[in-house]
Amino acid sequence: MTPHRVLVAGAGPVGLVAAAALAAEGIPVLVIEAERDLPDGLRASTFHPPTLDMLQRFGVVEAMVEQGLVCPTWQFRDRAAGPVATFDHAMIAGDTGHPYRLQCEQWRLTRLLRDRLAADPQVEFLYDARAAEVAQDSDGVTLTVERPDGTREPLRGAWLVGADGARSAVRKSLGIGFEGETIPELYLTLSTPFPFHDHVEELTNIAYISDPDEWFVLLRTASLWRVLLPTDANEPEEYMLSDARIEERMQQVLPTAAPYEIRHRTAYRVHERVADRYVAGRVLLAGDAAHVNNPLGGMGMNGGIHDALNLAEKLAQVWRGADPALLGRYERQRQKVAREVVQQQALRNRALLNQKDPATRQAFLDDLRATADDPARHRAHLLRTSMIQSLRDLEAVA
Template sequence: MTLPAPPLHTDILIAGAGPAGMALRLALARLGVAAVQVDKHAAGLNTSRAAVLHARTLEVLEPLGVVPDLLAHGLKVQDFRIRAGSDVLLHIGFDAIPSAYPFALLCPQNRTEAILQSRLDAGALAITRPARLVSAAATPDGIAAGLALPDGATQTVHARWLVGCDGAHSAVRNLAGIAFEGGDYSETFVLADVRMDGPWRDEVSLFFSPDGLMVVAPLPEDDGSSTDRYRIVATVAATSDQPALADVQALVDQRGPAARVRELLWSSAFHLQHRLAAQVHRGRFLLCGDAAHVHSPAGGQGMNIGIQDAVELAEPLALALRAGDLSGIEAWARRRHEVAREVVRMTDGLTRMATVSSGLGRAVRQAVLGLVGHSEFLRQRIAVRLAELEE
């Protein structure tokens, strides 16, 4: 729905209305901080994209009142296994992690966004869309941001802070002149939601193959029930923009145990990067989520650290607005930048480990994973890290 043009002055202007942007808006509203939120899309995207919420993310979302709905519409999974074909190389269990949420919650991103949107609606917190950020310049007390509106007009909004939650191609990051450092993966990533006769209903599986990695994760139905719906993510040398059922079946046949893909619900192919913004705070510009970091989907970390970036920013922003104290924002920027750096390093390592092609390399990998698998301490450390409870 197209909403009226935003007001000319606001404390906080949030660009982007994905999970990070909506979480930030809710966290600010809880603290009584006024914000304007804009998004370039006319409506929320209806594809499932990211599909897992980890324990730390559920913890930080608790004060926003959305966790009961997420739990009702998600699927709890306690096991993560790394496999090579039918062989289990490493089993990580989440059942003993130090959290009230000892599991990974499988919940498609469009459903997570719908739950966040419902909470915004309940608080009469409107998103102005479609409205595209086209300019931003520093002023003595903030940022003058130019928005392109649907009627062709441009409106200037004066904000004390501008927060970019606007994705990997962030206009906020570009306008702030912040470098996005890293590189591109040579492979193409295939993303598909399917109905499949598979043996992995109670786990998330990461398959290692000389041809590339494949992640298989169970997905819930709309009511949270468990049936035969799965998410598949895989690296390939090349594919069409919308891989067909036969393409997905070929990946499963090549990289996993025998399973029949009965129906393709949705598919996409995309190129991915491993990049980190040089900084997440420059003047009155701030970056959260994919605007600040992008990386491999191995480990299911991306949406999670984006939501955490956003929720943890709310209190430092409120302090800056009310007391002029920037120390909280500076500490937030250091902390979240280091968290992102570690996640980019970890997911890139998993991706490269998955695609080792030499016999010697695979033997070394299997030996290392075997040693880890025999150490309860190391398995628990990995579980805590994947759940993002070290952050």
């Protein structure tokens, strides 16, 4: 007998949003997490306006705003010349209930959702259980999980949502292709309490700094500034992450009399990949399990949350008797966004920041400046970069 429930592999933002949306439809859910508790690493921190609009239904946005940092504006800068174009979300106030980006670490959202779900008797959590392999038949899905001591346990459900990250065991177990490319440089992310806003003229809380030799990104959260630096992948990790090397690079970002206090440091490879399929029988992929991209523009986690809500809406209809073919539209819609919006915008951002040809680079910057200065283009740019336009365009995907 197949337990009358949906299995959700992964308790990150995507998995927990999917679980919350399914539970709101009266569907029993078992959330399976590989770690002993919810992950709390410093990963994504940017929430776009339509994502906040979507999360409003769960009663968590007010707390996120209290814990995070509201950022009405963001900008592109030239490392030598300063601000090039500043974009103001007030231009799209009529298109969203949250005309700003919210800088709030993703772990804050997952804990708020878990607190909400803990009161729902239809939702169970299973920790210390790493997804290992998947089998399915016409009646349901069996997810085999592995415990820390090496023992394995089969879990049965009617459907499985694979939200278990870029290295998804769910995706791999089903043999679903994950083609794409790997960006040649590593991304080094550092967090510091240093108040860049007090030392850099006209700096907004989110700033992309273009430079032909070394671009970087500054992102402010409620308590820290995060600095993203491209890094030569051939640089030995022990040297790259050493105090001396990090101090050298931070002094290049902004020279200071005193050394920088670094609270967190991590380096990671960046990929641009999209799964061949998001739907395989009774298994549905979402978030990083379905698509990964570079973080420039903050679209990865947001796109994953959009996946989760799109998926949950359609799965709820199927749960109540609709044709399972409806889930094919989920795949078509969300693959389109991953390929044509998220990846392309992230690649455009990287190309702009990293452009070395002086004429091409100047043309890029001039076009950005002209976009910010023209109200119609300014608004259209914000609709696209905030992901509102991609959600509107999905309605045309059959």
